[in-house]
Amino acid sequence: xxxxxRTRPTVVIVGxxxxxxxxxxxxxxxxxxxxxxxxxVLVDPADRWGRGPSFGTTDxxxxxxxxxxxxxxxxxxxxxxxxxxxxxxxxxxxxxGAFARRREFARYLDETLTDTYQxxxxxxxxxxxxxxxxxxxxRTTSGMVVATADGRELDADAVVVATGLPAAGHAWAPEALTxxxxxxxxxxxxxxxxxxxxxxxxxxxxxxxxxxxxAVDVALSLTDAGNREDRVVRxxxxxxxxxxxxxxxxxxxxIPDVSDWGDDLxxxxxxxxxxxxxxxxxxxxxxxxxxxxxxxxxxxxxxxxESDKLAFATEHAGAWNVLRHRMAPSSAALxxxxxxxxxxxxDAGSVLGAEPLPRGGLRVRVATGDDSQTxxxxxxxVNCTGPRADIRTLGDPxxxxxxxxxxxxxxxxxxxxxxxxxxxxxxxxxxxxRTDAPVWTLGALRRGELWESTAVPEIRSQALAVxxxxxxxxxxxxxxxxxxxxxxxxxxxxxxxxxxxxxxSTTAEAAAAYNAGLERLMRxxxxxxxxxxxxxxxxxxFALGHATLALLGHEAGADADVQASLEAAQRAVVxxxxxxxxxxxxxxxxxxxxxxxxxxxxxxxxxxxxxRDILAVSAAVPTIAFSGVTDVQQEAWDLVEGLAPAYGDHWxxxxxxxxxxxxxxRFEEAGLLAESALSCEPSSGHAVHALTHVMYETGQHExxxxxxxxxVAESGRSASHRAHFSWHAALHELALxxxxxxxxxxxxxxxxxxxxxxxxxxxxxxxxxRWRMTTSEAAxxxxxxxxxxxxxxxERPQTPFVALHAAITLAGADEHARLAALARHCRSSSxxxxxxxxxxxxxxxxxxxxxxxxxxxxxxxDVLPVLVQVGGSAAQREVVEETLLYCLVAVGAAExxxxxxxxRLERRPSPLDQRRRGDLSVTVG
Numbered sequence: 001x002x003x004x005x006r007t008r009p010t011v012v013i014v015g016x017x018x019x020x021x022x023x024x025x026x027x028x029x030x031x032x033x034x035x036x037x038x039x040x041v042l043v044d045p046a047d048r049w050g051r052g053p054s055f056g057t058t059d060x061x062x063x064x065x066x067x068x069x070x071x072x073x074x075x076x077x078x079x080x081x082x083x084x085x086x087x088x089x090x091x092x093x094x095x096x097g098a099f100a101r102r103r104e105f106a107r108y109l110d111e112t113l114t115d116t117y118q119x120x121x122x123x124x125x126x127x128x129x130x131x132x133x134x135x136x137x138x139r140t141t142s143g144m145v146v147a148t149a150d151g152r153e154l155d156a157d158a159v160v161v162a163t164g165l166p167a168a169g170h171a172w173a174p175e176a177l178t179x180x181x182x183x184x185x186x187x188x189x190x191x192x193x194x195x196x197x198x199x200x201x202x203x204x205x206x207x208x209x210x211x212x213x214x215a216v217d218v219a220l221s222l223t224d225a226g227n228r229e230d231r232v233v234r235x236x237x238x239x240x241x242x243x244x245x246x247x248x249x250x251x252x253x254x255i256p257d258v259s260d261w262g263d264d265l266x267x268x269x270x271x272x273x274x275x276x277x278x279x280x281x282x283x284x285x286x287x288x289x290x291x292x293x294x295x296x297x298x299x300x301x302x303x304x305x306e307s308d309k310l311a312f313a314t315e316h317a318g319a320w321n322v323l324r325h326r327m328a329p330s331s332a333a334l335x336x337x338x339x340x341x342x343x344x345x346x347d348a349g350s351v352l353g354a355e356p357l358p359r360g361g362l363r364v365r366v367a368t369g370d371d372s373q374t375x376x377x378x379x380x381x382v383n384c385t386g387p388r389a390d391i392r393t394l395g396d397p398x399x400x401x402x403x404x405x406x407x408x409x410x411x412x413x414x415x416x417x418x419x420x421x422x423x424x425x426x427x428x429x430x431x432x433x434r435t436d437a438p439v440w441t442l443g444a445l446r447r448g449e450l451w452e453s454t455a456v457p458e459i460r461s462q463a464l465a466v467x468x469x470x471x472x473x474x475x476x477x478x479x480x481x482x483x484x485x486x487x488x489x490x491x492x493x494x495x496x497x498x499x500x501x502x503x504x505s506t507t508a509e510a511a512a513a514y515n516a517g518l519e520r521l522m523r524x525x526x527x528x529x530x531x532x533x534x535x536x537x538x539x540x541x542f543a544l545g546h547a548t549l550a551l552l553g554h555e556a557g558a559d560a561d562v563q564a565s566l567e568a569a570q571r572a573v574v575x576x577x578x579x580x581x582x583x584x585x586x587x588x589x590x591x592x593x594x595x596x597x598x599x600x601x602x603x604x605x606x607x608x609x610x611x612r613d614i615l616a617v618s619a620a621v622p623t624i625a626f627s628g629v630t631d632v633q634q635e636a637w638d639l640v641e642g643l644a645p646a647y648g649d650h651w652x653x654x655x656x657x658x659x660x661x662x663x664x665x666r667f668e669e670a671g672l673l674a675e676s677a678l679s680c681e682p683s684s685g686h687a688v689h690a691l692t693h694v695m696y697e698t699g700q701h702e703x704x705x706x707x708x709x710x711x712v713a714e715s716g717r718s719a720s721h722r723a724h725f726s727w728h729a730a731l732h733e734l735a736l737x738x739x740x741x742x743x744x745x746x747x748x749x750x751x752x753x754x755x756x757x758x759x760x761x762x763x764x765x766x767x768x769x770r771w772r773m774t775t776s777e778a779a780x781x782x783x784x785x786x787x788x789x790x791x792x793x794x795e796r797p798q799t800p801f802v803a804l805h806a807a808i809t810l811a812g813a814d815e816h817a818r819l820a821a822l823a824r825h826c827r828s829s830s831x832x833x834x835x836x837x838x839x840x841x842x843x844x845x846x847x848x849x850x851x852x853x854x855x856x857x858x859x860x861x862d863v864l865p866v867l868v869q870v871g872g873s874a875a876q877r878e879v880v881e882e883t884l885l886y887c888l889v890a891v892g893a894a895e896x897x898x899x900x901x902x903x904r905l906e907r908r909p910s911p912l913d914q915r916r917r918g919d920l921s922v923t924v925g
Contacts, residue, residue, distance in 0.1 A: 008037040009474035012146045012156040014134040014398060016044030017052025018456060019443035020162035021109050022073055022463035024049070024127060025116055030467050032121030033645065036475045041154060042129045043146065049129060050109030052164050053188040055102045061220040062102045063328045065213055065243075067250060069096035069672055070457050071105060073112055075464060075680075076649035078672035084108050096668060097250040099328030130154075135397040137411065139437055157474040160466060161428075161441040163399065165454060169388030172209070177354040177381060182362050184382040187218050196380045197227050202360030203379040204231045209351060210384030211237040213325050218382055220334055223343050233344050234376060235384070236366060239318050240348025243325050245332035246287070252675065252691065252707045253291035254279045255682040257714040258300055265308035268300050269316065276323075283706045290323045295679050298450040309416045313389070324452075349374075354381070390418030391445070402428075411437055415448025422449060426466045438473055440466045457679065464649060500612040500650075505576045510539035517548070518614050522652045524685025526720035529558040536568070543573035543581050547588045548615055554592045555619065556720075557757055566592050580610045587616065607639070611646035623659050623686055637664060651677045655686035662693045663873065670694050682715040692728040696735075696875055699909035705732035723755040727763040731875065734770065735910045739777045742767075746780055752788035758802060760788045765809030766879050772812060773882040774912060782812035794818070796825055800833035800870035804841060808879060811845040819846055833869040841867075841880060848883065853891035860884040885916075894920050 011027060013020045024040050031038045042049055046056075064071060072080035085093030085100060085108075092098075117127045136147040137159060146154040168186040170178060177183050184192050196206065206222055208215045215235045222233055235242070254275075261271040272293060279289030301309065327335065338344035349366040352373065357363055361379040368374055391399050392414060402412040402421070412421040413431045422429040423446060428439040442462040446453040453462070495503040496511030499518055504511045513535035520528045529552055536545040546569035553560030566589060573585045587602045606616050621640060640660045647653030654677040661670035671694045677687035688711055695704030708729050712722060719725065726749040733741040749755075750764045764785045771779035786794060786809060794810065795818065797803040803826055810819040823842035829835045844859035860883060867877050881900070888897040901917045904910065 008039050009157040010039045010041060010155060011158045011160065011470055011474065012041045012043060012134075012144070012154050013160045013162055014043050014146065015052075015162035015164055016042040016046055016049040016129060017162065017164040018050065018054060018109060019052075019164055019459050019463065020044065020160070021050040021113050022460055023160050023162055023442065023466055025073060025113050026464045026467035027470065028116045028121040028125035028127070030464075030471055031124045031475075033648070034471065034475075035124060036471060037124050038471065038475060039126045040128070041156075042127065043132060043134045043148060043154070044129070045131050045133050047131070048106075048110055049113060051106050054165065055106035055109070056188070056190075057102050057217070059217070059221050060101050060103070061224065061331075061334075062217045063099040063331055064102055064105055065099070065246075065325060065328060066455060066457065067097045067246070068100050069250060069675075071100070072672075073109065073456075073460055074649070075461055075676055076644075076654060078676040079669050080112075081105070081108060082672075084112070096672065099246070099330065133398070136401040137398065137439070138406075139411070143438060156438075158438040158440070158470045160470065161398075161402070161439065161445060162443060163396070163445065165444045166387040166391060166394050166396075168383055169385060169393075170383045171388075171393075172385065173351065173383065174353050177351065177362070177364070180354065180356065180362055180381075182356075182360070182378075182380050183354075184380060187214065187382050187384060193218065193221055193382075196222060196382070199379055200228060201379075202357065203377050204228045205376070205378045206231065206233050207362075207364055207376055207378040207381045208233060208235040208384045209237070209381065210386060211235045211240065211242050211346060212321060212384065212386060213243055213327065214386060215384040216242065216327055216331060216335060218384055219338065219344050220331065222382075223338055232342065233338075234347065234378070235344070236347045236349040236351075237318075237385075238348065238350055239322070240346060240369070241318075241322050242335065242346060243322055243327050244287075245327045245329055247285060248329050251283070251285060251288045251291075251703065253295065253678075254283070254288040254707060254710045255292035255295050255678060255715055256289075257682070257717060258296045261300065263303040265304060265311055265316075268303070272300075279710065282710060283703065286323070287326075288707070292682075294324060294452060295682060297452040301451040302449070306416060313417060313419070351381075387444070391420060392418045405431065408432070409434075411439060415446075417448065419448035420445040420453075426462060426469060438470075440470060442466050461680070498614065500614055500647075502580065502610070502612060503578065504542075504544060505578060505581055506535070506539045506542040506545070510535045510542050510545065513538060514542070514545050514548070520718075521552075521618060522614060523681065523683045523718075524689070524720055525683065525718040526722075527718075528552060528556075528720070529560050533560075540568075541572045541576055543569045543577045543585055544615075545569075546572060547581075547585045550592055551588045551615065551619060557759075562592055580606075580613065583610070584613065584616060587619070591619070604639075607643075611643050614652070617643065617656070621656055621659075623656065623689055636660070651680035651684060652686070654680075655684045655690065658687055658690035659693070662690050662697065665697075667694045667698050683718070685716065685719050685721065688716065688719075688725070689728075692725065693873055693875055696728065696731055697908055699735075701732040701735045701910070705729050705736075708732075721759065723750055723759045723763045726750050727767055728875075730767055731770075734767075734774060735912045737775075737912045737915060739771070739775055742771065743780070751780065752784050756788040757790065758793060760785050761793065761802065761805040761809050762876070765812060766805055766876070769808045769812040770879050770882055773879070773886040774916070779812075782809060785809055786813050786815070795822060797822075797834075798831075800831060800838055801872050803829075803834050803838040804870045804872075804880075807838060807842045807845055811849060814849060816846060816849050819849070833871075837863055837866055837869050844883070848887055848890075851890070853887050856887045857884065857891055857893070860887065889920070 013023055020042055024042060027038060027040050068082050068085060072078045074080045082096050117125060133149040134146050135149050138145050143157045144159045146156055146159060170185050187193055208218055219233045223231060256275045261268050275293060276286050276289040280286040335344060348369040352365040352367050354362045354364045357377060362381060363375055363377050364381060365373055365375045388394055403410050409430050409432045411430055412428050415422045421441060423441060424435045426440045426442055427435045428437060428441060429435055443459045444454050452458055496508050497503050499515055513531045517528050517531040529549060532545055532549050536542050546565045549560040550562050550565035550569060552558035553562040569585045573582050583606045587606050590598050590602050603616060603620055607620060637660050640656055643653060654673050658670045658673035658677060661673060670690050674687040674690040677684050692708055708725060712725055726745060730742050730745050752760060755764050765782060768779045768782050794806045797806050807819060807822055810822060819842055823839050826834050826839035826842060840859055840863040844856045847856035847859060867880055885897050885900060898917060898920045901913050905913050
């Protein structure tokens with residue numbers, strides 16, 4: 001009798017350690033988000049999922065080697081693990097820089113997976129754990145069959161190989177050592193170290209072969225209170241180096257731009273050394289450079305030839321691992337203490353041979369670095385050299401079966417030196433170069449093609465990508481247009497799509513150019529209009545291409561004929577355009593014609609139906625570019641929050657969410673989100689913008705300036721709005737009291753003609769006024785800034801935010817008559833925030849310019865509580881508070897000015913504010 005037909009797709013995951021657990025987690029979450037049913041089967045003899053060798057330890061001294069902030073299982077929620085720890089331990093669990101116990105992370109994995117399948121996603125996904133071992137895999141006409149050690153055959157629509165790190169390798173060990181009962185080949189095997197800890201006979205010393213993180217953990221386990229007090233642990237390796245330690249405080253990764261690093265090993269190594277040296281010189285620490293390099297390793301690895309990859313693995317990997325895989329600070333302190341007392345000794349050497357001692361233990365002969373030999377009498381030798389590199393030598397039945405040719409081809413082909421298998425985005429490539437078998441892998445089995453592929457930050461992203469790809473294959477969604485209707489007459493799959501999958505009514509060539517422009521817009525890079533013009537040149541009837549040019553020209557100052565582009569879009573969309581495209585052209589028309597409130601309603605309606613429309617979201621969410629759909633903060637926040645289901649963990653959306661979080665004052669979460677986005681896309685200008693605000697609002701002025709300058713010079717070399725990033729760096733320098741640095745930055749990066757137009761008002765003009773308000777040193781003249789701005793932009797601004805900065809720039813230039821005229825213009829505006837808030841700021845600035853300090857203070861007191869209505873960030877609006885402080889001092893209200901400074905200093909450190917507070921204390925005294 002044939003087996004009953006499965007009504008739901010089944011995904012079998014071989015391995016239930018961290019990798020398998022994460023895939024199961026994301027299969028359920030993704031299936032739930034799609035309302036797609038799936039059955040998941042975990043095959044692993046372990047009692048619980050989420051353990052494996054990495055997290056199966058029960059020793060509380062064994063810590064993660066990544067801070068808690070980097071260990072979330074959800075890329076779109078980088079604070080997830082920190083939040084879980086906080087709930088578990090409200091007093092001590094909330095530190096994002098803490099290095100948690102590994103067994104604690106295992107429990108987090110276990111509980112998160114359990115909760116997921118018991119929660120709403122579990123309505124669409126079931127989870128079964130079979131406590132057995134997979135031994136073989138074969139393909140059938142309908143999918144795959146996984147054979148297990150207990151004789152079962154599991155039918156699967158897809159298989160994920162998540163076997164994790166291979167067992168420890170000890171090919172280095174001579175036969176006399178491997179045959180000895182006093183040799184521990186795998187310290188992570190259950191109970192492997194228990195007998196060593198209990199042993200009170202024979203020599204008490206222990207020799208560890210290998211000096212990486214495994215050796216650190218084993219040394220701590222063998223020297224704690226449960227061991228012999230006379231025990232000395234000696235660790236040896238060829239380089240004789242322990243891993244470096246993590247910094248005591250979290251620092252942002254300095255991600256390099258590797259586009260010009262070459263494609264051969266010597267060139268890449270030289271460039272990497274220069275990068276590390278530059279970061280160390282600028283920041284005083286090499287660690288941010290190493291952390292940033294980690295995000296580019298797979299890109300660099302892919303450029304290397306096979307011979308270069310082998311050379312790196314055999315000659316340079318040790319040096320990289322010392323920098324990359326670091327100890328937690330507390331572990332480093334324990335190691336230092338043990339070495340100081342002589343209980344832990346570190347040497348360079350390699351094992352030559354071994355012989356048994358009469359009373360138990362071993363005499364081990366070791367070659368030292370100076371071509372001489374020595375010997376050690378030890379009770380035990382523990383192998384700490386790490387997992388075997390070549391999967392062909394593991395003797396694992398399941399992996400051997402993957403590599404076994406059948407009918408001329410094997411399901412998998414080994415990657416470099418057997419360090420895993422070849423894949424195409426995680427899907428196995430067979431020995432004939434095909435990817436048609438529904439088999440995926442992740443983690444350690446991708447080391448050969450990625451090199452960095454064993455840490456949770458890499459594996460969690462791979463797990464989500466694998467889960468998405470698997471579901472796309474076994475339970476594909478209907479391909480629909482953005483309005484939810486299939487196109488009559490042709491299948492929508494025939495049309496090209498934008499970066500978020502929305503169809504485009506144009507040719508493939510025009511779509512490729514258009515998408516290049518959208519991707520530059522998503523990263524906040526310059527010259528967005530160049531590929532857009534190329535797109536409409538390929539297809540003059542491409543409505544979205546013309547509409548995008550019109551919008552960018554109108555709101556972002558792009559080089560485009562706004563009116564001509566809009567008219568071309570309106571003509572084209574009538575004859576060739578779906579509902580989404582017609583709706584977007586209508587939105588652009590409203591905004592270009594300055595029909596502000598109609599345009600806002602049209603844009604919000606458009607987003608309600610088409611939330612994945614990149615251009616529409618960019619126009620709606622005010623970060624740097626565009627004027628935004630609303631100047632009311634809460635509405636903007638609600639808009640971004642509401643987009644979450646449409647974007648999931650996409651780096652661009654995470655970048656926008658990070659900016660929203662900092663706007664809400666949730667700086668820790670904002671920083672984690674921004675770092676998560678940058679790990680996926682180092683050129684994300686939105687994420688960088690969010691981080692710059694986080695560092696300013698939390699008083700990280702020196703590190704913020706250094707990091708921002710590094711990003712602009714590296715990943716941000718093509719960034720648009722460089723003036724705004726320069727403004728942020730200048731704010732850090734101003735807060736540090738380094739006005740000479742501010743002066744140099746202004747003349748090199750912010751002074752006209754380098755900066756013109758609206759950016760000159762918002763960045764250059766406001767910086768000079770703030771300089772005047774906060775220091776006694778003469779600022780550069782403001783008049784050149786006004787001369788670099790169109791008169792209409794200054795005297796008849798259309799938005800509250802631009803009007804505010806026009807007023808500030810006019811005040812800085814002492815243009816009192818023009819400032820009074822601007823005040824009259826604002827009072828006649830139909831925009832409430834312009835008519836009330838900005839008009840009042842104009843009056844206050846006029847009063848200050850005429851030294852009517854009391855009037856200025858009264859007006860600024862009235863306006864500060866409602867200043868948020870003009871839009872912009874807290875850092876940008878702060879210039880008005882600086883003006884109030886200046887006026888309070890001028891009117892003699894030193895105590896009130898001191899109270900305002902105290903409140904700011906309580907919120908964030910600032911050498912400038914501290915100095916000003918001290919000056920006020922002297923005045924009051």
